[in-house]
Amino acid sequence: MLLIVFMTILWRYRKMKIKDIVNRDIVTLTNCEHEPIHIPGSIQPHGFLVGVTADWKIDFCTENISAFVDLVYKDIIGKDFSATFGVQAKEEIITYINSDKKQLIFPLEIEFLGKSFQLSVHKSHDIYVLEAEPHFGSKENTAELYTQMLQFITDMNSTSSLKDLCALVAKGTREITGYDRVMIYRFDADYNGEVFAENCREDLESFLGLHYPHTDIPAQARELYMKNQLRLIVDMNYKPVPIFTIDDRENKNLDLSLSILRSTSPIHVEYLKNMGVGATLTISLIHHDRLWGLIACHHYSAKNISPEIRLAAKLQGQFISSQIDLRQSTDEYQIARKTSLALEHLTGLDLPLDPLSFATICADPELLNLCNAMGVSICVGDKIYKHGVTPSDDQIGRINIKINYFAKEGIFTTNKLTDYFPEFNDNPDVAGIIYHSLGNENSIVWYRPETISEINWGGDPEKAIIKDNNGLHPRNSFNIWKQIVKNQSSRWLHPEINAAASYAHVLHNQIILLMLSEEEEKYRSQSEVLKETNSELENINWISTHDLQEPLRKIQLIISKLLLEIDKVPPQSVYDSLQRVSNSANRMQVLLQDILKYTRIKYxxxxxxxxxxxxxxxxxxxxxxxxxxxxxxxxxxxxxxxxxxxxxxxxxxxxxxxxxxxxxxxxxxxxxxxxxxxxxxxxxxxxxxxxxxxxxxxxxxxxxxxxxxxxxxxxxxxxxxxxxxxxxxxxxxxxxxxxxxxxxxxxxxxxxxxxxxxxxxxxxxxxxxxx
Missing domain, CATH: 3.30.565.10 (Histidine kinase-like ATPase, C-terminal domain)
Incomplete structure (x- = not known):
C-alpha cells in the first residue's frame, strides 16, 4: 500500500512541472525605457510571497518561504491553501479582504504555522497576492507618532509657501522614519526632477537644488509610482528571490505593480549603489492625476521600517499633495493680484466700436501687466498693432500662419519658442509667447524675452545610461554638471495664462461687436445708396421722358415743317430753323455727356x-x-x-x-x-x-x-x-x-x-x- 502512495506522488510531481517566472530579458539601449519592471518574477528577501487562485489553490510561491516557515515551495505549489496554512488562516484572510476598505491600509496580523507575520494583500488580475513580513515584535509607540503628527500639523499651519511646507515635510519625515536623507523631489513638465526641499545628516553633502534628468526615473517607473504610492528597498545588496509557479501555460506571469516586496530593476539598484545608498523609501506625490513629485528617503546602510511608520510617512505625502494648490496659489497671490487688477482695468475701458480702439488697447501698459509680458501684438483684419518688445510685422505674420499647427482650440503657450520656430534662435527679445486666436485670422500674442539661466545637474544628463562591454549601466559620476540654458523665457504662471485667456475672450467679443457694427453700417450705407440710386433712377427716367424727348419733339417738328414748306420758306427762316435744331441736338448731347460722366464717377x-x-x-x-x-x-x-x-x-x-x-x-x-x-x-x-x-x-x-x-x-x-x-x-x-x-x-x-x-x-x- 505504501508503495502505491509513493508511486502516485512521484507520478504527480513528474506530471506537474514547476518553473520560476524570473524576467531574464536583456535590457538594451533601445528597450531600457520599456523595461517590464512590473513583472520582475522576483521579490526582495525580507518577506515571502504566495499567490492563490479564486478557489484558494496556491499558484505562486517564492523560493525563500522555507526561511520563514517550515515549508518548501515545491511541496505546496498546486495545493489547497487551507491544507497548507490551516483553515483559520484562510478565514482570517477572507474576513480581512471583505472588511471595510479603510482597514486595508493596515496589514493583517496573522500566524502561519505558529509564527507571527504582518500580511499585505492585493489582487493582481485573478490572483490574490499575499505578502508576509515577519512581525516587527513590539508595536511602534502610537502615542509618540500621534504627537509627532499633531506637532507637524501645527507647524504646517504656520507655513505660507509651498517651499516652506516641503521643507517641513522633509524634516518631519526624517524624524518619523529615521532615514539619513529625506528629499522632496519635484518634476517639471518633461519629468526632469529637482530636489525642491531636503533634510539630511549634517555630515552629508546637500543635494538641495540639484536637477536630475527624466531618464533617472523612466516612464514605466513613474507609472508604477502612480499605482503604488509607497515603495521600499530594505537592503540594496539583496539577492532577488525568484517566484515559482506551475508550468501550465505559456508566458505565465504575475503583475507585481501593487506589491510591497517587488524586486527592483537591476539598473535602478546599480544607480543607487553608485550614489552610496543602502536602503530607500519612496512616497508618491500625486496632484491632479499626475505624478507631481516624490518623497525620496535614502539611508546609507540597510534599513526597514514598520507598517505604522510607513503609514505615518505616507501621510506626510498626503499633506503635501493636499496643499499643493493652496500653497501654489499663495506663492502666486501677488502675481494673481497684479493680473487681476490689470484685467479689471482693461475690461472696464469704455471704447468706441471703431478699429482705432485696438490701437488704444494695445498702447495701454496694463495689457503687458496682465501677464507680465514685455511685448504684445494685436492683429485685426490687415492691421497689426504692437506695443513693447515684439517681433517684426513679417515675423508676427509667420507666427499667425504657422501656429495653427501647434495651437489647440486657438490657444498656444510656450516659454521656448525656438522649439517651434527655429528662426527665432538669434532673437533673444522673443523667447516665450502666449497666443490666442480671436477668430477670422485675428489674434493677440504676448511676448517675453530670453532669460539665461544656470542649472546644476546631479551628473551629466546626457550620460544617464552608459553602455560598455558588460551591458548597460547607470552613470557612476554624480559630480555637479552645470548647464547654461538659452532661448528660453521665464515660465508663464497659471494666473498669467488664465488672465490672458480671460482678456482674449473679451477682445474676441469686442471684435464680434465691431464686425456687427460695421455690417450694420454697411447695410445702412447700402440702404442709403439704394435709396439714392432709386431717386437717381427716377430723375434719369424723368429726364429721359422729358428733357431728352422735348428737344427731340422740337427737332421732329422743325424738320417736318421744313420738309412740307421747303419751297415756300425763305433761306433765313431755314437757317433759323436749322439753328434751333442744332441747339436742341447740342442740349441732348450735353445731357448724354453729363450722364456718362456721372456713371464714370460712380463706378x-x-x-x-x-x-x-x-x-x-x-x-x-x-x-x-x-x-x-x-x-x-x-x-x-x-x-x-x-x-x-x-x-x-x-x-x-x-x-x-x-x-x-x-x-x-x-x-x-x-x-x-x-x-x-x-x-x-x-x-x-x-x-x-x-x-x-x-x-x-x-x-x-x-x-x-x-x-x-x-x-x-x-x-x-x-x-x-x-x-x-x-x-x-x-x-x-x-x-x-x-x-x-x-x-x-x-x-x-x-x-x-x-x-x-x-x-x-x-x-x-x-x-x-x-x-
Whole structure:
C-alpha cells in the first residue's frame, strides 16, 4: 500500500512541472525605457510571497518561504491553501479582504504555522497576492507618532509657501522614519526632477537644488509610482528571490505593480549603489492625476521600517499633495493680484466700436501687466498693432500662419519658442509667447524675452545610461554638471495664462461687436445708396421722358415743317430753323455727356494718390480762362493743402464748382469768387466720419434759400428755369459723387441774392500727418 502512495506522488510531481517566472530579458539601449519592471518574477528577501487562485489553490510561491516557515515551495505549489496554512488562516484572510476598505491600509496580523507575520494583500488580475513580513515584535509607540503628527500639523499651519511646507515635510519625515536623507523631489513638465526641499545628516553633502534628468526615473517607473504610492528597498545588496509557479501555460506571469516586496530593476539598484545608498523609501506625490513629485528617503546602510511608520510617512505625502494648490496659489497671490487688477482695468475701458480702439488697447501698459509680458501684438483684419518688445510685422505674420499647427482650440503657450520656430534662435527679445486666436485670422500674442539661466545637474544628463562591454549601466559620476540654458523665457504662471485667456475672450467679443457694427453700417450705407440710386433712377427716367424727348419733339417738328414748306420758306427762316435744331441736338448731347460722366464717377476704381490742390487750381483756371475773361469774374484763392484723391476727378470737381458760380452770377454786380482752405489738419466730425481738411468756394451770385442746400446735389435738380439759366442739373451731383469716391463730403450754405459758399471736406484716413 505504501508503495502505491509513493508511486502516485512521484507520478504527480513528474506530471506537474514547476518553473520560476524570473524576467531574464536583456535590457538594451533601445528597450531600457520599456523595461517590464512590473513583472520582475522576483521579490526582495525580507518577506515571502504566495499567490492563490479564486478557489484558494496556491499558484505562486517564492523560493525563500522555507526561511520563514517550515515549508518548501515545491511541496505546496498546486495545493489547497487551507491544507497548507490551516483553515483559520484562510478565514482570517477572507474576513480581512471583505472588511471595510479603510482597514486595508493596515496589514493583517496573522500566524502561519505558529509564527507571527504582518500580511499585505492585493489582487493582481485573478490572483490574490499575499505578502508576509515577519512581525516587527513590539508595536511602534502610537502615542509618540500621534504627537509627532499633531506637532507637524501645527507647524504646517504656520507655513505660507509651498517651499516652506516641503521643507517641513522633509524634516518631519526624517524624524518619523529615521532615514539619513529625506528629499522632496519635484518634476517639471518633461519629468526632469529637482530636489525642491531636503533634510539630511549634517555630515552629508546637500543635494538641495540639484536637477536630475527624466531618464533617472523612466516612464514605466513613474507609472508604477502612480499605482503604488509607497515603495521600499530594505537592503540594496539583496539577492532577488525568484517566484515559482506551475508550468501550465505559456508566458505565465504575475503583475507585481501593487506589491510591497517587488524586486527592483537591476539598473535602478546599480544607480543607487553608485550614489552610496543602502536602503530607500519612496512616497508618491500625486496632484491632479499626475505624478507631481516624490518623497525620496535614502539611508546609507540597510534599513526597514514598520507598517505604522510607513503609514505615518505616507501621510506626510498626503499633506503635501493636499496643499499643493493652496500653497501654489499663495506663492502666486501677488502675481494673481497684479493680473487681476490689470484685467479689471482693461475690461472696464469704455471704447468706441471703431478699429482705432485696438490701437488704444494695445498702447495701454496694463495689457503687458496682465501677464507680465514685455511685448504684445494685436492683429485685426490687415492691421497689426504692437506695443513693447515684439517681433517684426513679417515675423508676427509667420507666427499667425504657422501656429495653427501647434495651437489647440486657438490657444498656444510656450516659454521656448525656438522649439517651434527655429528662426527665432538669434532673437533673444522673443523667447516665450502666449497666443490666442480671436477668430477670422485675428489674434493677440504676448511676448517675453530670453532669460539665461544656470542649472546644476546631479551628473551629466546626457550620460544617464552608459553602455560598455558588460551591458548597460547607470552613470557612476554624480559630480555637479552645470548647464547654461538659452532661448528660453521665464515660465508663464497659471494666473498669467488664465488672465490672458480671460482678456482674449473679451477682445474676441469686442471684435464680434465691431464686425456687427460695421455690417450694420454697411447695410445702412447700402440702404442709403439704394435709396439714392432709386431717386437717381427716377430723375434719369424723368429726364429721359422729358428733357431728352422735348428737344427731340422740337427737332421732329422743325424738320417736318421744313420738309412740307421747303419751297415756300425763305433761306433765313431755314437757317433759323436749322439753328434751333442744332441747339436742341447740342442740349441732348450735353445731357448724354453729363450722364456718362456721372456713371464714370460712380463706378471709378482708381486708387487714391497724394495730390497738390494748388496744381489742380492752376490747371482748372487755365482751361476756364475764356469763361473768366468773358464774364469779367475775379478769383482769389489761398494756399491749398495736399490731399489724397483721384487727379482727373479733382480737376472735374474744381471745374464744376467754379462753373456753377459763373453760371449763377448776379447781373447786378461783377462776379467775385474767393477760395479759402484749412492750412493744417483739423478734426471735423460729421455723423460718424472725421474729416481733416476743408476748402470753401464763396461767390457773390444769386444764391438760394438754405432749405434747398441738400437738394442741389441731387442729379438733374434745378432751382431756376432752364430758359434763364442753362445746364442739365448734373454738375453739383457730379461734385458730390466725386467727394464720396474720395471718402469726403460736400456742403452748401447760401442766402438769396447774397451768394453761395460750397465747402468740400477730405477725410483723415489717408493723411500721413494723422495716420
Amino acid at each position: 471709378t476704381k482708381d486708387a487714391l494718390q497724394k495730390i497738390d490742390l494748388n496744381h489742380i487750381m492752376e490747371l482748372t483756371l487755365d482751361e476756364m480762362k475764356e469763361s473768366f475773361t468773358e464774364s469779367g469774374a475775379l478769383i482769389e484763392y489761398e494756399k491749398l493743402p495736399e490731399i489724397y484723391g483721384i487727379h482727373f476727378l479733382m480737376k472735374q470737381l474744381f471745374s464744376n464748382i467754379l462753373q456753377n458760380s459763373l453760371k449763377y452770377a448776379s447781373s447786378d454786380r461783377l462776379p467775385v469768387i474767393k477760395v479759402t482752405a484749412s492750412q493744417k489738419p483739423e478734426p471735423y466730425n460729421f455723423s460718424t466720419q472725421i474729416y481733416c481738411h476743408w476748402i470753401t468756394f464763396t461767390d457773390n451770385g444769386i444764391g438760394f434759400e438754405q432749405e434747398y442746400a441738400a437738394s442741389i446735389f441731387k442729379i438733374f435738380t434745378r432751382l431756376h428755369p432752364q430758359e434763364k439759366y442753362s445746364g442739365s442739373g448734373v454738375g453739383l451731383a457730379l461734385s458730390k459723387k466725386i467727394m464720396q469716391t474720395c471718402g469726403g463730403t460736400i456742403r452748401a450754405e447760401s442766402k438769396p441774392n447774397e451768394g453761395t459758399a460750397i465747402t468740400i471736406y477730405f477725410p483723415c484716413d489717408h493723411l500721413n500727418s494723422l495716420s
